[in-house]
Structures are given as structure tokens and as C-alpha cells.
């Protein structure tokens with residue numbers, strides 16, 4: 001479903017964020033992406049949903065090379081890959097409905113269909129009754145649920161989340177994780193970046209660990225099993241001094 005072959009990412013600043021990363025995530029998997037701050041997690045996710053392109057190597061999503069998709073076709077890629085960010089990225093002056101309705105509007109779907117889609121997506125996260133509210137009228141956990149509803153609106157095959165629980169207290173973080181697990185049980189492939197090793201060890205699953213831009217571990221953990229302590233290799237050549 002998601003395959004990376006020898007992916008390198010060097011930013012225009014010369015910073016090497018990813019160095020020779022290869023892995024595969026199968027359809028229907030729940031996969032964690034972890035590693036220290038600066039290890040390259042966000043960069044990797046941005047490459048997969050085509051917010052950035054790799055400097056070297058290939059990324060295939062459903063067998064399609066995402067770097068080769070023309071800019072005009074990116075909204076269609078976004079239809080198969082939903083994305084959730086740590087800071088929610090909701091638009092304050094728009095209602096919950098309008099926030100969730102973003103992609104269907106870009107895709108030019110008709111109003112009746114869009115309304116139905118927004119209702120269904122918000123229902124899945126338990127917020128269908130808040131369609132007319134504004135983001136500031138919701139709690140942090142509710143705002144993250146709206147962001148998840150927005151990412152689910154086109155029923156994507158893949159859901160990518162970058163530290164979706166990073167801004168939430170532990171109880172809310174647990175609820176949001178449960179929501180991702182439920183979405184995965186219903187068939188969506190999930191790739192979730194987190195620093196939270198305790199969370200990963202609690203639920204297990206496929207775990208990819210980055211260190212200094214390299215993939216330093218790729219394993220399937222059973223719930224309750226401890227993650228190994230891993231030595232981070234020296235930084236890739238060409239990296240600017242920290």
C-alpha cells in the first residue's frame with residue numbers, strides 16, 4: 001500500500017532529513033512512526049502525501065509513484081490519503097461544517113452530497129451535533145476530532161497523522177488513539193507519528209523508528225511488549241551542524 005525505496009530528502013538548506021529509507025506498509029495495517037525530535041518523521045509523512053518530493057528514491061502509494069503525480073491531480077491523491085496534524089489546522093472563522101467540507105468543495109461535489117458527507121464524517125467522531133459551531137467553541141480534543149472528520153470526509157484508504165495527540169492531555173490522547181484504532185478496524189490503513197513510546201508499547205502494532213534520518217528499526221510489536229533502546233547512527237553526511 002505504501003512502499004518506500006531508498007528515499008533521501010535533502011532540503012534546499014542542505015539539511016539531510018532522510019537518508020536511504022526503505023520500508024513497506026501493507027493494506028489495513030496500523031503503523032506507528034517514531035524517533036527523536038528531528039529524526040525525520042514529519043518529513044517522511046510530507047513526502048507520502050506529496051507536500052514535498054524526495055531528492056532520491058521512490059515512494060509508491062497503491063503502486064503509484066507519488067512524486068510523478070502532476071500538481072493538478074494532487075486533490076485526487078488527497079482523496080485517498082487523509083492527513084491529521086498536531087495543531088489541528090482548523091480555520092477559526094469557518095464553522096465546523098465548513099472546515100470539514102473543504103476537500104469536497106475543492107473536488108466540486110454538489111451541495112447535497114457534501115452535506116451528507118460532512119454529516120457522516122462528523123458522526124463517526126461523535127460531533128454531528130456541532131456542525132454549526134466554530135472551532136473556538138470546542139475543546140482541544142473536540143477540535144482534533146473535527147480535524148479527523150475532515151481527513152475522513154472522502155473515505156480515504158490511508159490516514160496519516162503527525163503527532164495527533166501531542167497537544168492533548170493523556171486522557172484525551174487516549175481517546176483520540178482509540179478513534180484511530182477504530183478507524184483502522186473499519187479498514188483504513190493508518191500511519192501515525194508519535195514520540196509517545198508508552199502509547200506504542202500499550203497497543204503494539206507495526207513500528208517504524210527513525211534516528212538521524214535513517215530507518216533504524218522496523219518491527220511488529222505485540223501489545224505490552226517493550227520497544228528496544230536503539231543506538232542512533234551518526235548524522236548523515238552533509239547535515240548542517242545542530
Ligand SMILES: Nc1ncnc2c1ncn2[C@@H]1O[C@H](COP(=O)(O)OP(=O)(O)OP(=O)(O)O)[C@@H](O)[C@H]1O
Pocket residue numbers: 011012013015016017035036037038039040041042043044
Ligand atoms: N523545511 C525545512 N527546511 C530545512 N530543514 C528542515 C525543514 N523541515 C525540517 N527540516 C530539518 O529536517 C530534519 C528532520 O525534521 P522533521 O521535522 O522531519 O523531524 P521530526 O522527526 O518530525 O521532529 P519532531 O519530532 O520535532 O517533530 C531536522 O533536522 C529539521 O531541522
Ligand SMILES: [Mg+2]
Pocket residue numbers: 041042043162
Ligand atoms: Mg515532526
